[in-house]
Amino acid sequence: MATARLSQRVGAGGGSIIGGRVTLALDPGALRRLASGREIVLVSGTNGKTTTSHLLAAAMRSTGSVAHNASGSNMPDGAVAALAQDRDARFAVIEVDELYLAVVADAVDPAVIVLLNLSRDQLDRGAEVRSVAAALSAALIRRPRMTVVANADDPMVVWAAAPAHRVTWVSVGSGWSSDTMTCPRCGRSLDTTVKRWQCGCGLARPTASWTARDGAVHTTGRRVAVRLRLPGAFNLGNAVMAIAAAAELGVDPHQAAAALAEIEQIAGRYKIIRHGRHEVRLLLAKNPAGWAETIGLLDEAKALLVVVNARDADGRDTSWLWDVGFEDLRSAAVMACGERAADLGLRLSYADIPHTTVEDPLAALDLLPPGKVDIVANYTAFHQLRRRIGRGIG
Amino acid sequence: MLLPDVLGTYSDAGNALILAQRARWRGVRTRVLDITATTVPPASCDIYLLGGGEDGAQVFAADWLARYPALRHAMSTTAVTLAVCAGLQILGQSMSDRTGHTYSGLGLLDFTTIAGRRRAVGEVLSTCTIPGVGQLTGFENHQGISTTGDDLPPLGWVTRGVGNGTADRSGHRGDGACTGRIIGTYLHGPVLARNPALADHILKQATGQPMPPLDLPDQRAVRRTYLPTRHPTSRGTPATDARISSVDVSQHRGVVDSGSDLAGKTIRRAP
Ligand SMILES: [Zn+2]
Numbered sequence: 001m002a003t004a005r006l007s008q009r010v011g012a013g014g015g016s017i018i019g020g021r022v023t024l025a026l027d028p029g030a031l032r033r034l035a036s037g038r039e040i041v042l043v044s045g046t047n048g049k050t051t052t053s054h055l056l057a058a059a060m061r062s063t064g065s066v067a068h069n070a071s072g073s074n075m076p077d078g079a080v081a082a083l084a085q086d087r088d089a090r091f092a093v094i095e096v097d098e099l100y101l102a103v104v105a106d107a108v109d110p111a112v113i114v115l116l117n118l119s120r121d122q123l124d125r126g127a128e129v130r131s132v133a134a135a136l137s138a139a140l141i142r143r144p145r146m147t148v149v150a151n152a153d154d155p156m157v158v159w160a161a162a163p164a165h166r167v168t169w170v171s172v173g174s175g176w177s178s179d180t181m182t183c184p185r186c187g188r189s190l191d192t193t194v195k196r197w198q199c200g201c202g203l204a205r206p207t208a209s210w211t212a213r214d215g216a217v218h219t220t221g222r223r224v225a226v227r228l229r230l231p232g233a234f235n236l237g238n239a240v241m242a243i244a245a246a247a248e249l250g251v252d253p254h255q256a257a258a259a260l261a262e263i264e265q266i267a268g269r270y271k272i273i274r275h276g277r278h279e280v281r282l283l284l285a286k287n288p289a290g291w292a293e294t295i296g297l298l299d300e301a302k303a304l305l306v307v308v309n310a311r312d313a314d315g316r317d318t319s320w321l322w323d324v325g326f327e328d329l330r331s332a333a334v335m336a337c338g339e340r341a342a343d344l345g346l347r348l349s350y351a352d353i354p355h356t357t358v359e360d361p362l363a364a365l366d367l368l369p370p371g372k373v374d375i376v377a378n379y380t381a382f383h384q385l386r387r388r389i390g391r392g393i394g
Numbered sequence: 395m396l397l398p399d400v401l402g403t404y405s406d407a408g409n410a411l412i413l414a415q416r417a418r419w420r421g422v423r424t425r426v427l428d429i430t431a432t433t434v435p436p437a438s439c440d441i442y443l444l445g446g447g448e449d450g451a452q453v454f455a456a457d458w459l460a461r462y463p464a465l466r467h468a469m470s471t472t473a474v475t476l477a478v479c480a481g482l483q484i485l486g487q488s489m490s491d492r493t494g495h496t497y498s499g500l501g502l503l504d505f506t507t508i509a510g511r512r513r514a515v516g517e518v519l520s521t522c523t524i525p526g527v528g529q530l531t532g533f534e535n536h537q538g539i540s541t542t543g544d545d546l547p548p549l550g551w552v553t554r555g556v557g558n559g560t561a562d563r564s565g566h567r568g569d570g571a572c573t574g575r576i577i578g579t580y581l582h583g584p585v586l587a588r589n590p591a592l593a594d595h596i597l598k599q600a601t602g603q604p605m606p607p608l609d610l611p612d613q614r615a616v617r618r619t620y621l622p623t624r625h626p627t628s629r630g631t632p633a634t635d636a637r638i639s640s641v642d643v644s645q646h647r648g649v650v651d652s653g654s655d656l657a658g659k660t661i662r663r664a665p
């Protein structure tokens with residue numbers, strides 16, 4: 001498949017993020033031709049886009065055939081590969097890197113864009129979060145017939161999506177906020193409470209028509225239970241975004257929720273793998289927001305292996321480790337691994353977390369007593385691990 | 395920590411944690427205050443920290459600081475200040491954005507910044523102008539081009555990367571600025587995580603006490619990662635070369651180690 005070849009060439013494992021490249025290397029005409037005549041949903045944001053696009057693809061499959069870049073290859077070439085592979089599919093669910101969303105939207109004329117969140121990730125790719133949001137906003141205004149399904153709890157998303165012609169607001173109830181404590185519009189410090197946020201300039205949390213709460217989605221007087229096999233409040237939020245987006249394309253929320261209940265792993269994430277003497281669960285967390293959600297999923301009785309790389313696709317700067325609340329780790333044993341094991345080990349030292357630093361994650365695994373292990377890896381580290389221990393899954 | 399809510403984009407808040415821990419490990423009691431935008435900043439702190447942030451946040455932070463003359467007075471007379479990136483620019487005379495609009499800084503440093511054409515993104519190495527601190531390593535990510543006044547030394551002389559982006563008369567390129575009380579730099583990382591000698595210099599200045607050596611195995615490995623090696627690389631050497639270090643916090647908490655390995659296991663396995 002074209003995606004795999006391209007990914008190998010840029011050395012980013014299953015994905016293909018190249019520093020700062022925001023123009024289409026491929027012919028935009030190819031993307032336009034492959035997209036024409038079908039209903040396309042683009043899923044973007046900093047965290048959760050792979051999970052949400054998988055959930056949405058499952059929901060859409062309950063009504064018709066769906067093309068989907070399931071490998072998480074979220075550059076324009078990944079979109080081309082997915083559309084080319086499944087030429088007859090009526091729907092397409094395409095995960096798109098947030099830096100590329102504007103160019104891909106211009107090429108494929110999507111029916112719906114799902115905008116999950118915008119926080120700091122790989123700042124060294126040369127874009128500030130606010131500039132990314134501004135470019136997105138301009139792209140949304142250009143498409144009057146398109147609906148944006150957007151996270152009402154994220155001020156940066158609201159600032160980007162509010163000028164769009166049609167917006168469906170979703171409250172995902174997420175906890176992470178420290179990137180967006182200043183107003184994206186005017187730079188003032190935001191007035192935030194648990195449920196609402198607002199700024200003196202008038203930017204405020206819009207009223208949501210879909211809300212994730214207590215294991216269910218609430219919309220216009222209805223309550224639809226969402227029973228996920230995927231863990232965490234964050235994934236409930238992702239599921240509600242998927243259900244709201246599917247509803248825009250005519251899928252009943254009950255039917256969508258039933259389809260989501262079947263899913264137990266997303267491209268290798270959350271899947272439990274037997275590896276030698278250990279039962280390993282693989283999790284992906286690549287920035288402070290992702291970690292804020294992940295720490296709550298960790299099993300305190302298990303050993304924890306954290307794997308951090310700093311390749312182009314991860315961001316070369318490891319500063320973000322200092323915004324992760326490692327102080328809250330309660331795992332039975334902690335191993336600091338990956339190509340930036342030393343940076344991580346140092347961060348854990350300052351957090352007073354006893355740990356062992358071993359670059360090679362599999363060597364670290366060997367040092368742990370037999371039993372259950374949670375592994376949390378960032379982007380390229382996760383893909384390396386999947387190749388080494390996760391063969392045949394996902 | 396001043397305005398962690400506004401100037402919190404580049405994880406520079408880690409500098410506060412590092413100073414607090416390094417002080418605690420030497421038996422010095424510390425308290426870290428997060429002074430957010432809705433708080434009146436106290437003028438009685440020993441150390442003030444300012445981090446990096448995006449353009450709009452920077453202008454807001456400059457206005458906010460200008461409202462508190464007592465804080466400004468403390469920074470220039472009694473306290474020690476570490477200011478990073480946008481925080482550094484704010485303490486200077488002025489800064490101009492990409493549209494050419496100029497904003498005033500606090501004027502604590504003879505330091506002027508204009509917007510460059512390209513973003514400087516990547517690893518930086520410099521030789522610190524503070525005696526005994528040695529080489530500094532960090533990650534820069536900014537678009538500022540800064541000029542220091544003739545009497546203001548930079549924090550370091552750049553050997554790799556951009557830093558201030560300007561050279562002095564003899565062609566030496568500096569990063570940041572350094573007075574007796576104010577240390578400014580473009581380096582993230584956070585800068586004190588990668589450069590413990592700079593952290594201890596700040597603590598010494600703030601407490602007036604010596605800071606005995608403190609050895610963290612991961613710290614040495616981090617320095618090895620980012621500083622050029624003096625020896626040829628030992629790639630391809632057998633399994634004894636690479637490293638496993640164990641940190642049992644109960645062992646080193648409060649303990650001053652005189653430079654020996656904390657937990658001396660050393661094994662390497664080639665990936
Ligand atoms: Zn505002």
